[in-house]
Amino acid sequence: MKNVPTKTIKIMVEGGNAKPAPPLAPALSQLKLNVGEVVKKINEATAQFKGMSVPVSVEVDTNTKKYTVSVGIPTTTALLLKEAGANEPSGDTAHKKIGNVSIESIAKVALMKKPSMTCKSVKSAVKSLLGSAHEIGITVDGRDPKEMVKEVDEGKFDEVLNKYEEKWNGETQ
Known part of the structure; x- marks a missing residue:
C-alpha cells in the first residue's frame, strides 16, 4: 500500500463559531480546499461546545483533497x-x-x-x-x-x- 500524503491542520476554535479567517483560511486555501465548506463542517461538528474553546484537527489527503474534521474535548x-x-x-x-x-x-x-x-x-x-x-x-x-x-x-x-x-x-x- 502506497503512503497517502496527508497534512493536518490543528487549531483552537470557539465551538460552533469558527470563522473563515486567519489562521484557518490561509492554511485551508494553501491546500486548495473550499474554506467556507470546511468552516461549515467545523461549526457543525463543534456546535455542542458553543462558547467554549475546542481543539480541532483537519486531516487532508493532499492528492484527493478529501478531509476529515476531528473535534477534541474542551478543557x-x-x-x-x-x-x-x-x-x-x-x-x-x-x-x-x-x-x-x-x-x-x-x-x-x-x-x-x-x-x-x-x-x-x-x-x-x-x-x-x-x-x-x-x-x-x-x-x-x-x-x-x-x-x-x-x-x-x-x-x-x-x-x-x-x-x-x-x-x-x-x-x-
Whole structure:
C-alpha cells in the first residue's frame, strides 16, 4: 500500500463559531480546499461546545483533497465554567465564588473528559474534578467541593454516580 500524503491542520476554535479567517483560511486555501465548506463542517461538528474553546484537527489527503474534521474535548475548566454558567475562573477562590453546579454535573463532565483522563472509575474522575471546581471558584451543591471528596469516598453520592459508572464502564473509548 502506497503512503497517502496527508497534512493536518490543528487549531483552537470557539465551538460552533469558527470563522473563515486567519489562521484557518490561509492554511485551508494553501491546500486548495473550499474554506467556507470546511468552516461549515467545523461549526457543525463543534456546535455542542458553543462558547467554549475546542481543539480541532483537519486531516487532508493532499492528492484527493478529501478531509476529515476531528473535534477534541474542551478543557476541564471550560466544561466546568459552562456547567456553572460562568465566563471565567474566580481568580480569588477563597473569597469569590463564580457559580454552583450539582454533583450530577460533575459526573457528566467526568464522562465527557473520560478519553483524556487516566481515572479508572467515575468516582476517581469526580474527585479529580471536584478539585478543579474548587480551584476555579465553583461550589458543588452549594458547598466547597474539597469538602465533598471524602463523602464521595464514603459512598454518599453513589446513587447519582452509579448511573454514570455504568456509562463509564459501558463506553469503549
